[in-house]
Amino acid sequence: MQLRELAHSRTGDKGDTLNVSVICRDLRDYLHLREHVTAERVHAHLRDVVHGDVTRFEMPEICALNFVLRHALGGGVTRSLALDAHGKSLGSALLSLDVPVPLRAD
Template identity: 55%
Template sequence: MKLYEIAHSRAGDKGNILNLSLIPFDGADYELLYDKVTASKVKHHLKGIVEGKVVRYELPNIKAFNFVCYDSLLGGVTTSLALDAHGKSLSSALLEIEID
């Protein structure tokens, strides 16, 4: 299944750092996401976009995750000519990850 079937996401940015939330629609799916959606899986899925490290923060009290992706916005909003300089569409890209 793809993540968009059980979760939603939102993207944000600070300079050349992308921030992606991952929140299950049903809190019961938090453990599944905990096991299946690792920082390395996100980095691999976004290869070519995320050049730096990806750090996953778990937020079990609110059943959510935050992925901080370094070196991912082609220099940041003010220095990039990228069509999506803020990386807002990357939340949709994250939700395309396939899990078992």
């Protein structure tokens, strides 16, 4: 299944650094996503765009993961003619990541 079935995202940018938050739709899926949506998987999934480090921050209080992607915006909003200068479509691209179906008793 795709990550978008379990979460939604928000993005923000600062220079050439992109911030992508992955927020669980159902709080019961947080531990599952924490296990399967790692910084390494995010970096591999977006490897054609992200040319620096990916750091993951866990926010269990709000059942979200926050990723900081360095060198992801082609130099930054004011220095790049890239089509997606603010990185908004990268949030959607990340949500196409394949994750296992969570096992939970509903």
